[in-house]
Amino acid sequence: MPRSITPLLWLLFSAGGTVAALLFPVHVLLTGLAVPLGWLEAPSYESVRGLVRNPVARLYVFVFISLPLFHWAHRFRYTLYDGLQLKHLTELIAVLCYGTAILGTAMTAYLLWNIT
Amino acid sequence: MSAGVHHTPYHPKWYRRRVSVWWWLQNRTYTGFVLRELTSVFVAFFALVYLWQLRALAQGPEAYAHFLALLKTPLFLVLDGVAFLFILFHSITWFNLAPKAVVVRLKGKRVPDWVVVGLNYAAWLVLSGAVAFIVLRGG
Amino acid sequence: MQPTVALRVARYRPEQESEPTFQTYEVPFRKDWVVLDALNYVKDKLDGSLSFRWSCRMGVCGSCGMKVNGSPKLTCAAFLSDSMPGPIRVEPMDYFPVVRDLVVDITDFMQKLKKVKPWIIRKEERPLAEGEYRQTPDELDTYKQFSMCINCMLCYSACPIYGLEPSFIGPAAIALAQRYNMDSRDEAARERLEILSEHDGIWQCTFVGECTKVCPKNVDPAGAIQQYKLMGAAHWLRSLLLPWGTR
Numbered sequence: 216m217p218r219s220i221t222p223l224l225w226l227l228f229s230a231g232g233t234v235a236a237l238l239f240p241v242h243v244l245l246t247g248l249a250v251p252l253g254w255l256e257a258p259s260y261e262s263v264r265g266l267v268r269n270p271v272a273r274l275y276v277f278v279f280i281s282l283p284l285f286h287w288a289h290r291f292r293y294t295l296y297d298g299l300q301l302k303h304l305t306e307l308i309a310v311l312c313y314g315t316a317i318l319g320t321a322m323t324a325y326l327l328w329n330i331t
Numbered sequence: 332m333s334a335g336v337h338h339t340p341y342h343p344k345w346y347r348r349r350v351s352v353w354w355w356l357q358n359r360t361y362t363g364f365v366l367r368e369l370t371s372v373f374v375a376f377f378a379l380v381y382l383w384q385l386r387a388l389a390q391g392p393e394a395y396a397h398f399l400a401l402l403k404t405p406l407f408l409v410l411d412g413v414a415f416l417f418i419l420f421h422s423i424t425w426f427n428l429a430p431k432a433v434v435v436r437l438k439g440k441r442v443p444d445w446v447v448v449g450l451n452y453a454a455w456l457v458l459s460g461a462v463a464f465i466v467l468r469g470g
Numbered sequence: 471m472q473p474t475v476a477l478r479v480a481r482y483r484p485e486q487e488s489e490p491t492f493q494t495y496e497v498p499f500r501k502d503w504v505v506l507d508a509l510n511y512v513k514d515k516l517d518g519s520l521s522f523r524w525s526c527r528m529g530v531c532g533s534c535g536m537k538v539n540g541s542p543k544l545t546c547a548a549f550l551s552d553s554m555p556g557p558i559r560v561e562p563m564d565y566f567p568v569v570r571d572l573v574v575d576i577t578d579f580m581q582k583l584k585k586v587k588p589w590i591i592r593k594e595e596r597p598l599a600e601g602e603y604r605q606t607p608d609e610l611d612t613y614k615q616f617s618m619c620i621n622c623m624l625c626y627s628a629c630p631i632y633g634l635e636p637s638f639i640g641p642a643a644i645a646l647a648q649r650y651n652m653d654s655r656d657e658a659a660r661e662r663l664e665i666l667s668e669h670d671g672i673w674q675c676t677f678v679g680e681c682t683k684v685c686p687k688n689v690d691p692a693g694a695i696q697q698y699k700l701m702g703a704a705h706w707l708r709s710l711l712l713p714w715g716t717r
Contacts, residue, residue, distance in 0.1 A: 221673045222706035225699055229432075235374045236425040236451075239418045241459035243377055245466055246384070247411030251403040258466065260392045266465075267388065276385065280378050287375035293676050294368040297634050300352055315375075323382055330389050344484035345567035345575060350633045358540075361630060364678045428677065432696035439608030 224289050224313070231286025234278060242279075264330075273327045281320040288312035370421035373414040426451040473499040475550055476557035477508050479520065482568050490568065493517075494557060505538055505545040505553075505560060509572075522572040529686060532622030536572055537561040542624040542684045563627035565636070579623055582639050585665060586647035591658035609654045616649035616694050618687040625681035625691050637670040641681035641691035644672055648694040651701070663702055672698050 249255040258266075266272050292312040295301050301308060355365040387398035401407060430447035474496045482490040495516050497508040506524055513520050524534040527546045534545045539559050550558065566574035596603070625641035632638050647666060651659040666672050675695045682692040 219667065219669075222667070222699075222703040225673065226703045226707070229703075231374075232421070232425055235378075235418065236422040237455050237458050238462065239374065239377060240415070240422055240455075241462045242381075243411065243415045243418055245463065247377070247380070247402065247415060248408070250399070251408060251411075255467065257399060260388075260395050263395075264388060267385075276381075280382050280385070283374045283378045287371040287378070290368055290371035290676075291375070294365070294371070297631060297676065298355060298365055298368070300350075300634060319378065319382055323385065326382075326385050326389050330385075345569055346482055346484070346490060347567045348564075350565075350630075354630055354633065360680050360683065361678070364676075364680075368676070428679075428696075431677075431690075431693040432700050434693075434697055436612070439606070439611075441611070 224285075227282065227285035228289035229286075231282035231284070232290075235283040235286055238279060239283065267327075267330055273330075277320075277323055277327055280323045281316075284316040284319045285313075288316040367420065367424050370417045370424075373417040374421060376410070376414055377418065422455065426455065475499040475508075475554065477505075477512065478557045478559045479509070479512070479572070480559075480561040481520070481571050482562075483519075483570065490561075492559075499550055499554070501549075501551050503550045505536075505543075505548045505550065505558065506534055508550060508558075509545060509560065520572075521570045530620060532620035535563050535622045535624045535627065537563060537627070542627040544622060544624070544686050547686060563623060565627055565629075565633040566623070576623060578636065579621070579626060579640065579642070582643045583621070583646065585639070586643050586662055587658060587665075588643075588646045588650055590650065590653065590656050591661065592655070593657050603655045605654055612654075613649045613652035616645045616652070616689055616691075619646055619649070619689045619691075620687055622686065624684045624686065625689075628680040628684040630678055630680070631674055631676060635670070635674060638674045639666065639671050641675075641695065642689075644675075644698060645689050645691040645694040648698050651698075659701075660705070663705060666698065667702055672702060675699075 245255065250257045267276065289312070292308050295308050296305060355361045384395075384398055387394040402411070426448055429451050430444035433447060435442040435447065475498075477495045477497050478492050479495060480490050481493045495512045497511050497516075500507075506527055509520065509522055510524075513522075522534070522536070522545075524546065525531040526533070529544055529547050532544075535542060536545050537543070537560070538545065538548045539553055540561075542563060545560070550556075560572065562568050562572045562574045566576060566578070569575050619642055621642060623642065626632050629638070629641055632640050644666060647662045650656045651662055672695055675692075677692060677696060679692045682690045685691060
């Protein structure tokens, strides 16, 4: 039985970073800028809802939200530890970071499971 | 570097300087590194925005419309613009560093770094195109 | 009138001061001189009390690492002409305790190096009658870059994580561990992974990348560490999913 979970956290960080690197720019461009600024027509509520009903789409959305949260958790934890030298708060920081990621993942899973 | 003499135990005469909290401002590489690490904050920001969007979607058409209206406010437009730049920075630094971690050997020879980087950028383009196509076609 | 350049050298004499000071020396400028030549000129002609380490003066022994104008360099490879018009600041390497003037204590690195077992380990040594271990050029290629390390410790001096967390095992030690892990004659990769998966091992590294930038022998310790992380993560997955296979 593997001793520590750091390799797992690093794997989640890497997977999340890859998902964010490959997919976030286009989604941010569309959802955050193009549609609000009126360059593109927003997809209708029904069509988005219909898209999310698809099990493959649900998996995509789950991976899309969950993994980048873990990427942030791992990276931000080290940034606080090294950048701000908050060594005495190391356990608190770890709990806050990974805890947020776990909460976000749980919420996403709950919403995706129950959406009809 | 801050003053703050900190002698090594058992060797009281050896001089040890304490690392300043501003160490990352000392040279360009360090500052660039910290900026790169801070991109994760904007990644988390967007992940939460999508989570919020998902929740609004689950709650119904009014909640969803309200969420879309929120994205149009100046605050969110500015945040999204800044976040977009940071996320681009994340993507570029991520792809450029990929060959350092992922060393592929074909028939004993190491695949050159530029091939690994190029494949990453190619995947980025293809996936972005596919996503744009699906999202826009569904509208 | 021969051109000269000012050398601002850090001095630390524990018997007479509690903090380092700077002393400026005017040394001749020659376009083929390196900082080490200037330091030796100071010691020979101006101030015999200046203490510093050096040996081969050609970039293979790793003794003369110091900070030149804030950057970790081998003083035998740092040309005066690159830092003109001066003054050229010469200080001891960062993140190591300063014993005297430009001399630092390197015990920490030496202990860490030993910890990673940087030698070929085999479960069973081959008897002499079976002859030599053979290796193809491709097998050599997998670790050759990491074998070029001269233990100069410039990478430690450049690594902010080592500065912030002195227990971090550090770039050179990890690169050298990887050099033996990738050597086809070695059989102790798992043993080293156990040592380096500890809290202050490879997982402390956040890939700043400065170690690779300052390395005078192009060892690319940052690359070694990231490869090692991937190896460590893959091993962790294997031991989780196939525990019997990793005994």
